[in-house]
Amino acid sequence: MKINLIKESYVNISGNIYDPDFINLANINKEKINFDDNTLFLSSNMKKKLNSQKLEKNDNTIFLFRYDDSYGLIADLDISEYNNENIKCHELVLPDTIQGMIANFHTYNSETAPVFIVHEENIGIEEIIKKREYSKVYDFGNLILYKYDEDNAKNILNLYQSIEKMYVADGHHRLYTTSMLKNKKSMLSCFMSFSDVKILPIHRIIKGIDASSFEKARSFMNNLLSINYDENISKGFVRVTYQQDSFLVKLKEVEEDLFWNNDVYRLNTQIISTAFRILNFSNVEYVLDNFLEVRKKELTNTDVLLEVDALSFDEFTELSKNNCILPPKSTCFMPKFPSFLIFKKYK
Known part of the structure; x- marks a missing residue:
């Protein structure tokens, strides 16, 4: 599986934690959030509040995290894995939603919420964190981020190379939209093992x-x-x-x-x-x-x-492997990584 370092990422160090569906895209200019008059879905007060939140820039990094009792990886997924059907989908995407997302991806320059990818293999992230090879820790209470740079980050990503199939838990529309964009080759993604997630009805x-x-x-x-x-x-x-x-x-x-x-x-x-x-x-x-x-x-x-x-994991994998496309809102994987906490600048 081609999973890469995030070339230019930002961590929102304001201490605010937002719902996973809060905001998917934003503009970052001069290392600051910049919602301007072109953003119509936010009030002036909300734009002012969000624009004032502090970001910390990181280059060529990945993040491991502990979220309550679950563990995962935040990194950059090569969209070719989705195009080659190594990332298996199971829910219908809606044309109107895709059209709106295409316009938004051109309007903004940063992803603010990772798509949710799950896999059967257990990578052992808890044990990796215990080695203390991370370069920085961001503590948000029940959610803790561990930043890894360059060689340490690449060593972790190497553990994912042998995985042949993964599954979309959330973010079908954003992945499909990215696959249609010529100048966008990757997607900010959250990767978690089946052992760390639950499927809720x-x-x-x-x-x-x-x-x-x-x-x-x-x-x-x-x-x-x-x-x-x-x-x-x-x-x-x-x-x-x-x-x-x-x-x-x-x-x-x-x-x-x-x-x-x-x-x-x-x-x-x-x-x-x-x-x-x-x-x-x-x-x-x-x-x-x-x-x-x-x-x-x-x-x-x-x-x-x-x-x-609830859908069982066996039923979920069987449906996905057989390319069965279910109606929207068929599954809910938990826990979902928050929105507006890690940003990836893509242009």
Whole structure:
């Protein structure tokens, strides 16, 4: 696997830690963040706040990190590995999103959030860190960065050379967009072993369903699928909750299914599109599993909650290796590396 040193990187030493989906791109001029009048998605106050945060420049480095009890690498992925399908994808990319990203990559000059790449091999990053060959430590509490320069960094990257396949956990659109840009040959990336991550389910909420529409959908699910009241969700089942009513729906198995009877694909096709007759998913809300209990308390009388089981690692790798493309929001890998902490200047 071709993973390289980051030629020009910056660490945000302000102490602020942002959500992984906060901001993907920024402009850096004269070693300072520079959101100007061309940035329309941020308020003037937010731009002023972000522009004032201090950066520390690093040349030709990589970063190892400890995030709670998990470990990983931040480095620069050669986009040829994605183009040659050594980085396996599993989720659909949307043309409108790609077009917007292409414009943004031309507008800005620095990546601020790494794409998330996972691999089966255990590199032993915790043991590498214990050797204390890093040149600097950035301590952000439950997240600690270890900077490695030149030879020490290259020795670590050599451990990844023999890995033939890796998998996209998050960042499908950004990788696809980069593959289309002639003058952008790499992508800031976070690499983590399966042993350091978890796959969480992403649940759905259909909004604006009245009682009559729900009863029609329920009748369909009862007659053509099947309904029971077991408490635990497992593969092949979806829990449906509407008002005070909750039950499990057994998804229909599809013979020789291209998607290996994936639950999210069957949820979309058998329940959302067919039982509820919804083809426009603009009224469908996506809820990460770690926010589910909070979101349950906010459900209205016209919300239908659809809960699914998590994808297993075996199912994930099988789907990816067979080039099966799932719907967006099929998987959630945790932990995700924060946004706006490490910047990579790409032009």
